[in-house]
Amino acid sequence: MKILAIDSSGLVASVALLEDEQVIAEYSINYKKTHSQTLVPMLDEIRKMTDLDLTTVDAIAIAKGPGSFTGLRIGSATAKGLGLALEKPLIPVGTVEGLAYNVWGYPGLVCPIMDARRAQVYTGIYRFTDGSFKILKDQCAVSVEELVGILNGMGEQVLFLGDGCPVYRELIASSIRVPFAFAPANMNRQRAASLGVRAMELYREGITETTDEHRPEYLRMSQAERESMQKTPLQDAGSANGQ
């Protein structure tokens, strides 16, 4: 079972090759170049370094969102092109879930936070107990205040990670009432290897999609749709917003 994993949901571009229980290669870049310039050359570097015959890849794992709209699309279109050419399925993995796998086994709540702008974070709340992954709150876009309120209510120690940490560190520290910590640099950004490990599990559970049906999960409407909803409010505006 061989998986190519791709995450370009945030500022980091990350790709990895996994085979069964091993990470064969992982390449991450957190630099000012655009994903459009880095992502495919990074895949090519992995191919060359590991003498990879691309036709032996079984599936392509892709960070499905949330994240930067443009970043998600570069990743998605890359995964779709690979899937189309190689005739292989995609494994969509929630970006926030993939981040949580960076700290697999943490004895408490795991809470990745990605800066979602507009005073919100993309987040989720997870727990790793007895070697299994539990979703306590599925990935969503909420305000930091609301998130801290939920965590205070849960009353357990929590580990934060993700690019929202530097942005909201002080706000969190001033309002949280449970023991908390921020993950160090080596585990606080998107890593395709973590995404790939989660993808292996999803693949075994039969969660794949065809390259044609795949689309990013933005968790947010475009600004134009949002403004048009505000002008003619519909009853389900809130739920359509994914919030």
Next chain:
Amino acid sequence: MQDKLILGIESSCDETAAAVVKGGRTVLSNVISSQIDIHTLYGGVVPEIASRKHTERINQVIRHALSDAHVTLSDIDAIAVTYGPGLVGALLVGVAEAKAISFATGIDLVGVHHIEGHISANYIEHADLEPPFLSLVVSGGHTHLVNVTGFGEYEILGRTRDDAAGEAFDKVARAIGLGYPGGPKIDKVAKEGDPDAIAFPRAHVNASAYDFSFSGLKSAVLNYLNSCEMKGEQIVVADVAASFQKAVVDVLVENSMLACREHGAKKFALAGGVASNSALRKAMQEACDREGIGFYMPSPIFCTDNAAMIAVAGYYEYEKGVRSGLDLNAVPNLPLGTR
């Protein structure tokens, strides 16, 4: 080389398109998935929505183009993809898709300029057309008068100083209540109107005889509408549409013919979305006939944004040895004739 197969991919604005072209001239398939119905709701193209729709549709469109052409990726010699100019988010979808396919299959990749594609659309139905010739590219985003000196070689003679011709059509259409997209709607309504009813200005740019300016004309139309309203005069929409259209067409034809005379051009090719405009097609044909210049224009299906034209342009670049790397990026304001 004659039988080389090029897969073209285009996603620079609101059409997701793929096509397969043989030998640079024979279109085996030309699939266009238009998003116009969605954008019409917003009165114009919404970049974020366009980018989302491209991502949803691109694989089906490519598959469809391959199956219509009765080929598979293994038959394709090169992938030509639009990498600019256009909406950056929209361009990135096609570029990322094309690079991934190129990487996975080893098929050569050629980045194509969108305007070069529009000009090259003329090669599809005119087997005799070869450079040198002059071309006028008119669309929603572009108004360029170009000297095509060779395959893939361009010298820009003139361009718009403000609004593109198609943009002016959209804005005026909105002002007279015709809605989006303005080009086809004005074209249709103008057929019922008198093109000489209202004397709108023919704008010329003093510094350069080949440049265009349409914002003054647009303002003149808006001023006319306002003054009618103030005076309580009835606005005849068909007359406004016809008079505005004639003012645009006159300037496009006049500048084009001036350039043809001064460059001794024997051939002239119209291109771009606005090249579908029936008044422009007719006026340009008549002007070229008068001047004794060979006139070329694509069928409307090849005037609109499509991938066949990108595959054709890509073919000639490929023949010249042009190849793009896996780091090819979208360039939203890519100048014509550069790499």
